[in-house]
Amino acid sequence: MFWELLQNVNIAIALVFFSVFMLIYYITRMPSDIPPYPRPVLPIFGNLLILANRDMLMCFRKLRAQYGDIFSIYMGSKLIVVLNGYSVVKEALVKNGRVFSDRPINFLTEVLFKGSGITFTSGEKWKEHRRFAMNALQEFGFGRSSMEDSIIQEAKEMVQIFDDENGQPFQIKGVVTTCVANVVSQIIFGQRFKHTDPHFREFLSILDNATKTLSNASVAVNCFPWLQYFPGDPLKMKLIKEHVTQVVQWYKDMHEEHKSTYKEGAERDFIDLYIKEARRQEKNGQISTFTDTQLYFSIGDLISAGSDTTANTIQWTLLHFLNFPEIQQKCFQEIEQVVGRARLPTLQDKDHLPYLEATILEVLRLCPAAPLALPHAVSEDFSFHGYRISKGTTVLINLDSVLRDPSSFKEPERFFPERFLDADGHLIKPEEHIPFSIGRRVCLGENVARMEIFLFLAALIQTFEFRPVEGEPLPELKGIMGITYSPKSFLIRAMKRK
Numbered sequence: 001m002f003w004e005l006l007q008n009v010n011i012a013i014a015l016v017f018f019s020v021f022m023l024i025y026y027i028t029r030m031p032s033d034i035p036p037y038p039r040p041v042l043p044i045f046g047n048l049l050i051l052a053n054r055d056m057l058m059c060f061r062k063l064r065a066q067y068g069d070i071f072s073i074y075m076g077s078k079l080i081v082v083l084n085g086y087s088v089v090k091e092a093l094v095k096n097g098r099v100f101s102d103r104p105i106n107f108l109t110e111v112l113f114k115g116s117g118i119t120f121t122s123g124e125k126w127k128e129h130r131r132f133a134m135n136a137l138q139e140f141g142f143g144r145s146s147m148e149d150s151i152i153q154e155a156k157e158m159v160q161i162f163d164d165e166n167g168q169p170f171q172i173k174g175v176v177t178t179c180v181a182n183v184v185s186q187i188i189f190g191q192r193f194k195h196t197d198p199h200f201r202e203f204l205s206i207l208d209n210a211t212k213t214l215s216n217a218s219v220a221v222n223c224f225p226w227l228q229y230f231p232g233d234p235l236k237m238k239l240i241k242e243h244v245t246q247v248v249q250w251y252k253d254m255h256e257e258h259k260s261t262y263k264e265g266a267e268r269d270f271i272d273l274y275i276k277e278a279r280r281q282e283k284n285g286q287i288s289t290f291t292d293t294q295l296y297f298s299i300g301d302l303i304s305a306g307s308d309t310t311a312n313t314i315q316w317t318l319l320h321f322l323n324f325p326e327i328q329q330k331c332f333q334e335i336e337q338v339v340g341r342a343r344l345p346t347l348q349d350k351d352h353l354p355y356l357e358a359t360i361l362e363v364l365r366l367c368p369a370a371p372l373a374l375p376h377a378v379s380e381d382f383s384f385h386g387y388r389i390s391k392g393t394t395v396l397i398n399l400d401s402v403l404r405d406p407s408s409f410k411e412p413e414r415f416f417p418e419r420f421l422d423a424d425g426h427l428i429k430p431e432e433h434i435p436f437s438i439g440r441r442v443c444l445g446e447n448v449a450r451m452e453i454f455l456f457l458a459a460l461i462q463t464f465e466f467r468p469v470e471g472e473p474l475p476e477l478k479g480i481m482g483i484t485y486s487p488k489s490f491l492i493r494a495m496k497r498k
Contacts, residue, residue: 033388035081037072038063046074048223056481057371057400060084064401070385076223080375080394081387084401086408086432092384093376093397093439101440104377104394106222108214112244117297118444119304119374125289129298132277133444136270137302140187148347150186151452154179155344155459157195162464162494169469169491172318176456177311178204183452184306184445188299189254190269203250207303210243215482251296270302271295305445308484309369309436310452315487316367317360317457319475322468322492324415328461331356332497335462341497345458347451353458354427358420360453361433366415368435369443369484371400376441399437408432464494 038047051059051073060082063071069085083089092100102122103109109120118129140147158179162172178195181204186192193200217235221228228237258271267273278290321328334355339345350357376395381388389395404412408430409419422428436443443449460466468474468491475490 033386034079035070035072035387035389036067037074038066041074044076046076046078046223048075060372060398060401064398069401070387075219078223078394080396081389082396082398084398085405086402086434088385089397089399089402089434090438092395093437093441096382096384097439099378099380099382100376100395102377102379102392104375105392107225107228108218108222112214112241113297114293116291116294117301119301122377122379128289129294130444132274133270133298133302136273137187137444137448139273140269147187147448148451148455150183150192151455152344152346152459153192154182155456157182158456159459159463161195162460163496165494167493167495169493171489172315172492173311173489176314177208177307179456180307180311180314180452181303184303184448186269187306187448188270188302190258190272203247206243206246206250210240210247211483213240213243218483247300248296251299252292254299255292255295270299274298302444305443306448306452307445309443309445309449310456312367312369312484312486313360313363313449313453314456314460316479317363318460318466318492319477319487319490320363320415321466322490323474323477325467327359327415327417328466331359331461332465335458339458339462341462345455345462347455349458350454354421354425355417356458356461357427357454358417360457361420361429362415362417364435365403365409365433367479367485367487368399368403370437371398371403371481371485373397373399373437374441397437399434402432402434405432460494463497465497467493467495469493 038050041047042049063073063082064084069083069088071082071084073080073082083092103120103126109115113120115121118126118133121129158175161175178200182192182195185200195201213236217237217240221235221237227235233239255271258269259275262272262275264276267276274290274295278288278295281288281290334353335345338352339349345353373396376397378389378391378393378395380391382391383389402408406412409432420428420433436446436449472491476488479485479487
């Protein structure tokens with residue numbers, strides 16, 4: 001008994017000495033010229049105890065009030081610089097965009113995504129494939145009447161599915177996601193899927209599962225990659241890899257189908273253009289980055305860029321309508337006066353529907369898809385506002401600090417579309433309104449998303465009045481922070497207008 005007690009005491013003393021040693025090590029190795037950071041910085045955990053079980057956006061607002069527009073946090077042993085406020089964000093991403101446009105190298109980007117795709121790559125590979133994707137989207141999407149026709153077709157489908165609910169409470173997420181994904185599918189795969197297509201439904205289910213598991217584990221596995229080796233698989237890494245493999249297999253099947261039917265000079269979609277470019281580079285003997293793996297992760301990035309913001313914004317708007325029925329009514333009255341009910345609204349109506357546009361801008365301001373944007377990294381050692389930021393350091397762009405800044409938006413927590421209208425009712429858009437970010441990494445799907453959001457919402461508002469479930473409390477306007485910022489699940493009633 002004595003020896004067991006002594007042994008336990010020795011272990012306790014050893015742990016104390018180890019903790020003190022690690023604390024001294026962390027303190028002495030921290031550079032003095034980095035942006036200020038909260039104390040204490042604990043060994044292994046860093047500042048994570050400050051962030052644990054808290055609203056990260058609220059936490060960042062408090063840290064900004066304490067340390068200013070540029071501060072640091074330690075996520076484990078990893079230093080992360082957080083940029084706040086429009087002037088600082090613009091200076092970094094626009095004036096110094098060459099330096100601040102890389103992506104950090106971490107477990108997710110290198111192991112799961114294999115250093116491929118568009119969103120999470122850097123350098124020349126990123127430039128080449130972003131340029132290629134933009135050209136492809138231009139050819140099959142932006143500026144084409146066929147793109148608008150595709151969206152309106154899906155808007156009609158969404159209206160019909162909502163109407164089939166006969167005013168009963170239902171969840172809109174699945175319907176909205178399917179319709180939006182179908183628009184992007186026509187650009188990438190060259191086809192529209194029936195909503196009842198089991199192959200397409202399976203794909204959307206796999207994609208949703210992959211997104212959920214990645215959202216739950218991304219921060220932990222990037223900060224503590226060794227956790228993936230813990231017994232019991234606490235981060236569910238096996239499941240995550242399985243989901244990613246399933247998604248990639250779906251893209252691979254589509255690729256194989258395209259290769260078997262490809263005709264040069266008659267390219268149908270993004271995949272065909274990719275096949276054409278890959279074969280051209282191979283024929284010229286170039287060392288090409290147009291690999292199969294690069295294609296599969298590029299497809300994933302394009303689907304995400306073209307659907308996440310749109311689907312979330314439609315849901316957020318209808319959720320706000322339940323809480324602010326008077327704003328819903330103003331949007332409808334404007335549509336009825338300008339468009340009527342004999343036809344669906346088109347993009348030509350957009351400039352004549354400023355209140356609807358102002359409402360969309362206000363929803364995007366309060367509920368951007370990525371309030372912290374996707375992490376950036378600096379491409380070289382850089383001095384910024386007197387602070388030293390080392391090459392490869394992760395930089396978070398706090399868009400929430402811009403979009404809810406009281407110096408730019410009076411009463412920033414208030415849902416008030418009129419802030420985007422002048423005295424004559426004309427639309428105004430402050431330069432600080434950047435829900436899609438700015439600079440070289442601005443959202444790839446911004447133009448498609450803006451078209452979709454307007455056309456889908458205009459059709460829905462024209463056809464239905466949205467009401468909450470009778471006898472139930474109003475659904476809250478607080479969302480869930482994952483890979484995107486999305487509303488919690490809620491029920492809604494779509495009452496057809498008479």
